[in-house]
Structures are given as C-alpha cells and as structure tokens.
Amino acid sequence: NAGVTQTPKFRVLKTGQSMTLLCAQDMNHEYMYWYRQDPGMGLRLIHYSVGEGTTAKGEVPDGYNVSRLKKQNFLLGLESAAPSQTSVYFCASTPSMNTEAFFGQGTRLTVV
Amino acid sequence: DAKTTQPTSMDCAEGRAANLPCNHSTISGNEYVYWYRQIHSQGPQYIIHGLKNNETNEMASLIITEDRKSSTLILPHATLRDTAVYYCIVRVAHNQGGKLIFGQGTELSVKP
Numbered sequence: 001n002a003g004v005t006q007t008p009k010f011r012v013l014k015t016g017q018s019m020t021l022l023c024a025q026d027m028n029h030e031y032m033y034w035y036r037q038d039p040g041m042g043l044r045l046i047h048y049s050v051g052e053g054t055t056a057k058g059e060v061p062d063g064y065n066v067s068r069l070k071k072q073n074f075l076l077g078l079e080s081a082a083p084s085q086t087s088v089y090f091c092a093s094t095p096s097m098n099t100e101a102f103f104g105q106g107t108r109l110t111v112v
Numbered sequence: 113d114a115k116t117t118q119p120t121s122m123d124c125a126e127g128r129a130a131n132l133p134c135n136h137s138t139i140s141g142n143e144y145v146y147w148y149r150q151i152h153s154q155g156p157q158y159i160i161h162g163l164k165n166n167e168t169n170e171m172a173s174l175i176i177t178e179d180r181k182s183s184t185l186i187l188p189h190a191t192l193r194d195t196a197v198y199y200c201i202v203r204v205a206h207n208q209g210g211k212l213i214f215g216q217g218t219e220l221s222v223k224p
Contacts, residue, residue, distance in 0.1 A: 004155075031210050042199060042214035043156070050209050058211065090155055097203055097210030098144060098163075103155035 003027045006091050006104035013081045013111045021076040021107050023091030031094045032074040033058075033101070034066060036087040043090060049074055081111045116200045121219040124194075130187040132218050134200030137181040144203045145176060146212060147185045149196040156199065159185065190222045 007022040023032060030051050035043040035058075045058030047066040055066045063085060065077045074093075078085060088108050094101035117135040124130040136145065144163050148156040160167055160174045162183075167174045173186040187194055197217040204211045 033211065035214075037153075042216050045211055045213065048209050048211060056209055059213070088153060092156075092212070094210065097205070098161075100146075100158040100161065101212055102158075105155050106153065108153075 004091060004093055004102045004104040006089070006107050008107060009105070010108045011110070013078075013109065015081060015083060015111060017081050018077070018079050019081065019109075020078075021089055021091075021109075023074040023076070023093075023104060025072055025074075025093040025102070027093065027095070027102070028071070029093035029095045029102075030071075031097070031101075032068065033092045034064075034074065034076045035090045035092065036060065036085075037090060037106075038087050046076065046089075083111045085109065086111045115213075116202055116215045118198075118200050118215060118218045120216065121221070123221050123223060124187075124190045126192060126222055126224050127189055130185075130190040130194065130220060130222070132185040132187075132198050132200070132220065133182065134184070135182045136200070136202050139180055139202050140205065141180075142205050145174070145180075145183050146201040146203050147172070147174065148199045148201065148212075148214075149194075150199070150217070151196040159198075161203070190220075192222050192224065194220065195222045196220060 033048040034046040049068040052071040091104045092101045146161040147159040199217040
C-alpha cells in the first residue's frame with residue numbers, strides 16, 4: 001500500500017466531538033475515495049473525488065463531509081461524532097478507472 | 113451500480129487451486145471486474161482485474177464468461193497466507209466516478 005497514507009491510525013472520540021481524517025497520496029492520482037468498514041461487513045463508500053476541487057456522495061454520506069483542495073489530499077470530516085460512526089475508515093486512490101486502486105492501512109475510530 | 117454475488121465462505125487444501133466464483137449479471141459493457149482481498153483488518157490488496165478477456169498475473173488468473181455475467185478467480189497453488197476475505201467488484205464507469213462498490217466477499221480458509 002505504498003503511496004497512500006492515512007492520519008491518524010487510531011482515535012477515540014467522545015460523542016459530539018469533531019475531527020478530520022487525512023488521506024495523502026504522492027502518486028498524482030486523480031481519483032480518491034473514502035470507505036468505512038464495520039465488523040463482518042464489506043467496505044462501504046462514503047464520499048469520493050474525481051479530481052482536485054471536486055467531491056461527490058457515495059453510498060453512506062450522512063454525517064460526513066469531505067474536501068479536496070489539493071490533488072494529493074482528501075479530507076474526511078465528522079462534525080458531530082456519533083457512536084454509529086465507530087468503524088475502520090479506509091482511503092484509496094487511483095489514476096484511472098482501468099488501473100488498480102491503492103488503499104491506505106486504515107484509521108480505527110471509536111466514538112464513546 | 114452493478115452488484116456482485118459471492119459465496120460467503122470456502123475452504124481449500126494447501127497446495128491446491130482455489131476457485132472463487134462471482135456472479136455479476138447486471139454488469140454493463142464498459143464496467144470492469146476487479147478482485148481484491150483483505151487479510152485481517154488490513155487495507156484491501158489488489159489481485160487482478162479484467163474487462164472481457166481472461167487475465168493472468170503472478171498472483172492469480174481471472175476467467176470471465178463470454179456473456180460477462182460471471183467470473184472466477186483462480187489461485188493456482190493456495191498457501192496458508194492466502195487465507196483472507198476475497199472481494200469481487202464491478203467498477204462503475206468513469207462518468208460515475210470509477211467507484212469500487214464492495215459486496216460481502218468470500219472468506220477463504222486455506223487448510224494444511
């Protein structure tokens with residue numbers, strides 16, 4: 001998973017707190033994605049971006065916001081964290097749709 | 113978005129070929145079939161992808177039926193380290209963001 005870095009790797013939040021997850025890639029990729037994975041489930045798409053300055057909603061966007069001000073960074077924000085947002089969050093990037101997507105190692109978030 | 117159907121779990125003997133099936137009957141003509149795997153809670157790892165033709169790389173082979181409604185991932189000589197959850201994914205078109213939509217996956221257990 002070289003090239004996609006997620007920060008932080010672990011975080012515990014209290015209900016109502018806010019935080020931002022950072023995804024950074026150094027491969028000049030156009031497409032970036034944020035997923036969440038709950039125990040025993042597959043990954044579900046939260047938001048995605050097809051280029052700098054663009055964002056779009058995925059399957060489960062509620063409670064999250066995103067920004068792509070710089071091509072290499074894709075930020076995922078939780079404005080008011082809820083226990084239902086306890087999950088593992090994965091970021092991915094890809095240069096085009098007919099090449100592989102590279103995933104980060106995940107951010108484990110617990111909301112208490 | 114095209115959906116995929118996979119068996120929930122499969123077993124395979126070490127050294128034998130593992131054949132993982134996937135149905136994607138609603139796939140569109142310009143949508144690719146991708147396979148990823150996830151070991152424990154690590155980030156998903158790319159295996160292989162294809163559009164119409166069969167594909168082979170150092171990890172696996174991908175066999176896509178002529179009507180493209182199903183495919184099979186083949187791990188030719190499974191090892192214990194191949195124990196993982198395998199995801200068959202139909203990647204949506206560029207004008208929909210090239211999203212990778214994950215299903216539940218197949219949990220493959222390779223046994224000695």
